[in-house]
Amino acid sequence: MINQIKEGLFISLNAIFANKMRSFLTTLGIVIGVCSVVLMSTAIKGVDNSFQQGISSLGSDVLYIDKFAWFGNEEFWKMRNRPNITFEDYLRFKSLAKLPIAIAPEAITVRNVKFRDRTAESIFITGSTNEFLATTNFTFKSGRFFNEIESDGGRDVAVLGYDIAENLFPNLDPVGMTVKIGGHSYYVIGVLKKQGSTLLGSYNPDKQVYVPIKSLFRHFGLNWRSIIIVVRAPNSQLLEETKIEAEQIMRQIRRLKAYEPANFSINQQEGLTKIYEQTVGVIQIGGLLITGLSLFVGAIGIMNIMFVSVKERTREIGIRKAIGATRKVIMTQFLLEASIISLIGGLIGLFFAIVLSYVVNQFIPTSVQISAVILAIFISFFTGIISGLAPAYTAAKLDPVESLRYE
Amino acid sequence: MDQNNPVIIEMKNITKTYIVGLEEVHALRGISLTVRKNEYIAVMGPSGSGKSTLMNIIGCLDTPTTGIYRFNGIDVSDMDDNELAKIRNKEIGFVFQTFNLIPRSNALHNVELPLIYANVARHERRERAIQALVNVGLGDRINHKPNELSGGQRQRVAIARALINNPSIILADEPTGNLDSKTGEEIMQLFEELHKKGNTIILVTHEEYIAEHARRIIRIKDGLIEADEVVNNRKVYA
Numbered sequence: 001m002i003n004q005i006k007e008g009l010f011i012s013l014n015a016i017f018a019n020k021m022r023s024f025l026t027t028l029g030i031v032i033g034v035c036s037v038v039l040m041s042t043a044i045k046g047v048d049n050s051f052q053q054g055i056s057s058l059g060s061d062v063l064y065i066d067k068f069a070w071f072g073n074e075e076f077w078k079m080r081n082r083p084n085i086t087f088e089d090y091l092r093f094k095s096l097a098k099l100p101i102a103i104a105p106e107a108i109t110v111r112n113v114k115f116r117d118r119t120a121e122s123i124f125i126t127g128s129t130n131e132f133l134a135t136t137n138f139t140f141k142s143g144r145f146f147n148e149i150e151s152d153g154g155r156d157v158a159v160l161g162y163d164i165a166e167n168l169f170p171n172l173d174p175v176g177m178t179v180k181i182g183g184h185s186y187y188v189i190g191v192l193k194k195q196g197s198t199l200l201g202s203y204n205p206d207k208q209v210y211v212p213i214k215s216l217f218r219h220f221g222l223n224w225r226s227i228i229i230v231v232r233a234p235n236s237q238l239l240e241e242t243k244i245e246a247e248q249i250m251r252q253i254r255r256l257k258a259y260e261p262a263n264f265s266i267n268q269q270e271g272l273t274k275i276y277e278q279t280v281g282v283i284q285i286g287g288l289l290i291t292g293l294s295l296f297v298g299a300i301g302i303m304n305i306m307f308v309s310v311k312e313r314t315r316e317i318g319i320r321k322a323i324g325a326t327r328k329v330i331m332t333q334f335l336l337e338a339s340i341i342s343l344i345g346g347l348i349g350l351f352f353a354i355v356l357s358y359v360v361n362q363f364i365p366t367s368v369q370i371s372a373v374i375l376a377i378f379i380s381f382f383t384g385i386i387s388g389l390a391p392a393y394t395a396a397k398l399d400p401v402e403s404l405r406y407e
Numbered sequence: 408m409d410q411n412n413p414v415i416i417e418m419k420n421i422t423k424t425y426i427v428g429l430e431e432v433h434a435l436r437g438i439s440l441t442v443r444k445n446e447y448i449a450v451m452g453p454s455g456s457g458k459s460t461l462m463n464i465i466g467c468l469d470t471p472t473t474g475i476y477r478f479n480g481i482d483v484s485d486m487d488d489n490e491l492a493k494i495r496n497k498e499i500g501f502v503f504q505t506f507n508l509i510p511r512s513n514a515l516h517n518v519e520l521p522l523i524y525a526n527v528a529r530h531e532r533r534e535r536a537i538q539a540l541v542n543v544g545l546g547d548r549i550n551h552k553p554n555e556l557s558g559g560q561r562q563r564v565a566i567a568r569a570l571i572n573n574p575s576i577i578l579a580d581e582p583t584g585n586l587d588s589k590t591g592e593e594i595m596q597l598f599e600e601l602h603k604k605g606n607t608i609i610l611v612t613h614e615e616y617i618a619e620h621a622r623r624i625i626r627i628k629d630g631l632i633e634a635d636e637v638v639n640n641r642k643v644y645a
Contacts, residue, residue: 003523003526003527003528003529004523004524004526007520007523010516014511014512015511018511315507316509316510318507319507319508319509320509320520320524321468321492321495322466322468322495322501322507323495323496323501323520323521323524323568324492324493324495324496324497324521324524324525324572325492325524326488326489326492326493326524327488327489327492328489329524397488400468400469401463401468401469404468404503404507
């Protein structure tokens with residue numbers, strides 16, 4: 001058998017190199033197919049990575065009590081009529097809640113941030129208390145978050161997200177500088193390290209500025225707007241209990257009767273993850289299906305050319321049979337030839353995919369996974385086998401007398 | 408010919424019927440034939456006589472419709488494709504009019520091929536193939552491809568290939584048909600040597616002067632053996 005496979009390899013390589021142009025064109029389909037499948041899986045992996053990073057900067061054990069539900073089917077106009085969550089609600093909640101390790105209010109406005117002649121436009125300015133830091137996993141590049149005194153006093157101090165600091169202070173440490181936020185002077189006390197973005201653009205800490213909430217209210221008069229209460233559970237196991245407690249306290253604050261529906265929503269990133277998984281699942285299946293289609297087209301190309309090859313070599317097959325090649329031997333020979341063409345295509349495709357993944361990397365940080373490489377090699381090999389099956393079978397059952405007579 | 412030599416081929420009442428469209432074509436209509444070891448037979452007949460069909464059945468490329476065919480005592484009339492392939496590989500050496508070499512492979516690889524299908528180890532294969540090429544006088548051409556060889560040389564490669572597995576019979580179908588008369592004569596001389604060394608040869612031809620190299624001539628007509636005669640005035644070689 002080993003002899004036969006070696007002979008098969010020899011014949012296949014011979015045939016492939018004897019028809020270089022044809023082999024090249026045949027492989028092209030597989031090259032494109034494998035390349036796109038690998039690139040697609042790489043891109044999906046990249047999206048996934050950046051999402052997971054963003055998720056971890058949000059914290060998996062954090063609840064967001066909001067007027068609006070972030071996900072789900074509740075109608076927006078109904079939620080609009082809910083009462084706002086006020087700063088007073090936050091204070092009462094804080095005094096009643098026992099489980100959370102950190103509770104912070106969150107109010108957001110969009111303003112321009114300026115330093116000298118440089119401007120960062122339409123930046124999310126988050127107002128909160130010093131406790132906000134404990135609801136996140138933030139790490140600092142320099143400086144610190146605002147402390148209790150600055151928070152309670154509503155001092156004009158600001159913590160900048162990584163990208164904003166990079167933008168406004170290209171070669172300068174911003175800490176100790178004064179920036180203008182919506183025309184008001186703020187003293188920069190800290191800069192965050194790069195946190196990575198979530199898919200929800202507004203939750204990219206790198207593009208945000210954090211200031212004491214009282215300062216935000218004083219300058220921008222947002223008291224009338226609904227705020228969000230950020231609640232962090234001691235750990236993710238206690239998240240559910242924390243959520244139940246939060247719901248009870250909110251109902252108590254709102255004086256809701258048992259039969260009345262909640263007029264607030266408790267959001268958590270689990271909802272985000274669910275939505276994300278659904279969306280990405282669809283993209284993944286769709287993407288792989290479409291790219292898989294190109295692989296399929298490639299396979300048909302190989303099948304086609306293998307049929308031609310069998311036809312062309314009818315006489316050769318006759319000779320081989322006359323001198324003792326069995327059906328199995330002929331079958332093996334053509335299957336090998338098809339899978340070698342396909343495998344060569346797969347390797348070339350893989351090479352292009354790896355090169356192109358550096359381009360993709362510019363948009364979505366990612367790299368080709370080893371698993372994708374192994375998968376691509378297997379896929380191309382088996383594509384070859386499958387597309388070679390019908391032609392090889394045709395060759396194997398050729399009648400030696402007829403094929404010896406074939407011109 | 409020694410009547411005590413073992414029987415290699417024993418055919419009894421072989422018929423072969425093809426169905427072409429709605430019509431039945433009786434290519435062979437009852438052939439009985441015995442071939443012993445070290446015979447040298449020429450099969451003759453006009454085209455359409457059924458001699459090609461007979462050769463295909465003798466060569467185990469095809470099976471008879473009815474009748475019994477024993478090869479070395481084994482009934483091969485009902486064997487399947489794969490079993491026949493093994494018989495062809497080990498017992499029959501084919502030499503064709505059109506040489507039928509694999510065009511992209513060199514002489515050595517062409518001669519080696521039956522041994523590959525017989526699962527002979529690489530080293531032994533090489534050695535035997537080279538020896539076979541030396542025996543037909545092509546020791547200096549082993550790396551040449553068929554298109555780099557003359558017609559006579561190609562036929563020698565084919566003969567080397569036919570001999571490589573020490574077959575029970577050599578089946579030559581118009582071996583000189585594509586060669587000029589001088590080269591043809593050289594090839595016939597090679598067959599003569601092979602016969603002297605003890606090989607059994609069956610030769611298909613429609614040239615009387617080629618057939619006269621053999622010891623026995625079988626004439627086929629309309630699917631039947633018309634005559635089976637011993638050659639008296641054999642060609643003599645210089």
